[in-house]
Amino acid sequence: MIYTSTASEGDLAQLVGLTHKHFIFSLKAGGDVQSHRGVLKHDDLIGKPWGSQVFSHMGAPFFLLQPSISDILNDLPRATQILYPKDIGYILIMMGVAPGQRVMEAGTGSGSMTIALATAVGAEGRVISYEQKQDTQNLARKNLERVGLAARVDFKLRDIMQGFDETDSDAFFLDVQNSFDYIPQVRAALKSGGFFGTLLPTFNQVEKTLHALKKNGFAFVEVCELMLRHYKSDPARLRPTDRMVAHTGYLIFARRIEPSTDPRGLELANEVGIES
DSSP: OOOOSBOOTTOEEEEEOGGGOEEEEEOOTTOEEEETTEEEEHHHHTTSBTTOEEEOTTOOEEEEEOOOHHHHHHHOOOSSOOOOHHHHHHHHHHTTOOTTOEEEEEOOTTSHHHHHHHHHHOTTOEEEEEESOHHHHHHHHHHHHHTTOGGGEEEEEOOGGGOOSOOSEEEEEEOSTTGGGGHHHHHHHEEEEEEEEEEESSHHHHHHHHHHHHHTTEEEEEEEOOOBOOBOOOGGGOOBOSOOBOOOOEEEEEEEOOOOOOGGGHHHHHHHTOOO
16 A cells, blocks of 8 residues: 555545544545444545544544554454464565565465565565465455555465466465475475575474475575564553463575585585585
């Protein structure tokens, strides 16, 4: 989405009211937002600066904002567990996802990672997303259409054990439980030096994936998990909030490399974890 100074028809908007109750919707002339705190007309919102305070017909106060990617992802209709923003941001940086790139994912799910990738590659980039279940893909497509990013994505329906149509992709994020079963197929879809990433919930899945990466010519492997702790923002009561988003999964990153058969390279190959 494009961030602007004022609200325009077609923009994705967010109304935040008392107790942080919020609504995300597309602005449309003649439309309205209905809540238990009253009705707000879209025509009264279009043209206002973002950040303006507005009021329903009952006088209830709201702030008019452009939603962040985090807001959008947390608000998505979902059929599966979505990736958390704390993981998505790190994934994009670690995989070097940038405007104009062609990136791939498998395991579209509800489309949260797809939205993040489509945002990061920009209008000149491309996201290719594989999913095995038709109903799951349909939901993801609707979510991408809702935020205006569907035109940047090619949706493909397939059992990925059959491999992928693409080669020379810049990056590949694999969001399936048994990532270790598909490492050869992912390698074939990546360019030399391309980035790989996956998220897995358990140690035994990580272990199997590490063996598969080593066997299939991936190196510079990293494994990590991210913890996120929020604090109460009242300056008179500054302390951690009662709940935190702790373990959501183990992140694995690697690069496709082309090891030489020259014996002079064996020491370096062993150092970066390539199986000879």
